[in-house]
Amino acid sequence: MRALLVTNPGATSTTSGTRDVLIHALRSEVDLEVATTHRRGHAAELARQARLDGVEVIVALGGDGTVNELVNGMLADGVSDKVPALAVVPGGSANVFARALGLPNDAIEATSVLLEALRERRTRSIGLGKANDRWFTFCAGLGLDAEIIRRVERARVRGRTATVALYVRSTFAQYLSGTDRSEPMIRLRRPGGTVVDGLSMVVVQNTVPWTYFGRHPVTFTDTASFDAGLDLFAMRGLHPSETAVAAAQLLLMHRKPGGRATYRLRDQESFMVISRRPLALQLDGDYVGESDEVTFESHPNAVRVVL
Template identity: 30%
Template sequence: MAPDALTTSAQRDYVFVVNPSGANGRTGQQWKKMMPDLNSRLGKDCNIHEALTTGPLHAIEIAREAVRDGAAAVVAVGGDGTLHEVLNGFFDDGKLVQSREGRPGPRTALGLIPMGTGSDLARHFGWNLNDRHQAIDRLVKGHKRRIDVGRVQLPDDKVDRYFLNVASLHLSAKAGYFASMYKKLGNLCYVIGALQAFRSHENRDLRMRTDGGEWTVVPKVTATCVGNAKYFGGGMNITPSADPFNGGLEVVSLMDYKWYDFILKMHTLYQGTHVHLDKVTTNSVQTLEVEEVENESRKGNVFVQADGEHLGFLPAKFSILPEQLDFIL
């Protein structure tokens, strides 16, 4: 086949990265059910490639190769964890992956068919969760918009990590770490994760710096959430002013919260009204740097997560990369 033919074919390739074990196996089952409709409606205009993940981080490898091959789109089929890995496949060594030489054309777009436990990014856009017909409609229409991408940098981690939804630290990140162990219980896993995290939780004084300004000590931090979009934890509207198209991050910090505060104020976290309460601060930033106040006896156990995935521990830097990717809406 001539090189031009190869290039033309690659530009029509839609690579669907499927986590068949997602949502206790429901993702794989739903994917099989939608395949006939997908082939019928989308297969006329592009080449559909199915790529099933076999374990953690596999989606990163699949997505990265698809971008290098010049695919028109890479579509994450699953929950926020699958989307997180596919997103990170668009980056390598801190830079956007480029298509291989000889494959010119439009940039590879990122797409999503939400079929996971949380699907919090889909909530941000008001999509009907697990509605395969609506998902196919979006892909067929092919409307794209440049979306902002959040970045997390940990000094002890040589690889930058990227997120579309919400990153966070301390209690919320620790709760997400434990919640991942109970995914078989559906959204109940977030409640169990939070209860388990609280058992060993201590509010901590942390040093923070926004947009390269002065360092300040924020006392008794319970959790700090850094939102590119609004939702996390299976529907909590934690950063209600966040917008993945405005070039900024919304930072919400909860301070000096006790376990009973969460019980009494849980409804405000889902409604997004918690930002008006005492002991909660909110700010719009481009960068946020966070580190522990020196205390050797407790150093090294402040969790950091993004899109529900455990990344490591403080110190950490969060930043925004405006209009970084074409996203299929």
């Protein structure tokens, strides 16, 4: 079996020691090539070439951003039975996708699970989401949550480490001084012409959780699944009291937000969100730019994962 290991040396918890142990372990089971990413977008290029070269398994050692790039490269030419299977060894700060699959958050323990699955040729097909022409594995967001991620990424460029404390400070700073809360700007359009106006931020989940607050899962929905369509959560406004209640429900009570200021859909095949001006967009916890119109789609059985 031919396999490609893609490592991201910039991922938060990826170390050269972990990389060497993983290489040694994988070479006992597969014909292994190893590649290291050097820039944003490099993992997608490597994955697309691996598909063209007939590689059967692509192994990610990195965080959710690395996994997202690999998926986009693997599926750049569409979903088919020629797409390699995806294996994940967590090496980032949150590792939401790997943990949503039920993998241990420890890289060595996850390697043990991966080796057993490779020996038994064990895979599982999962559904993915798509935002316009970009795939995502577990979540997407337009508005405030993406603005927070953008702020964190800018802090990391300046040398900060992606910690829970950094996300908390960035959330308060973005909400209080960086986000336009004057009026809702987003409209939701569902198939058949149904329109919902007056939304201020939108979060889309392909599975649970949305992310982790330290060890605690944080989620806007408890029904999203790799085996179902997309779930949507939206805020009808960002009034301080309503936003504070939603934040407390998420972070302190560890449950999905509710109330009159919220709007949600579950198990959707597709929908479109339109903003009166471009807003920040995030996919799988990475800021990907601004957009004023995003079509979200659910694609069942889009990729096989080694489990």
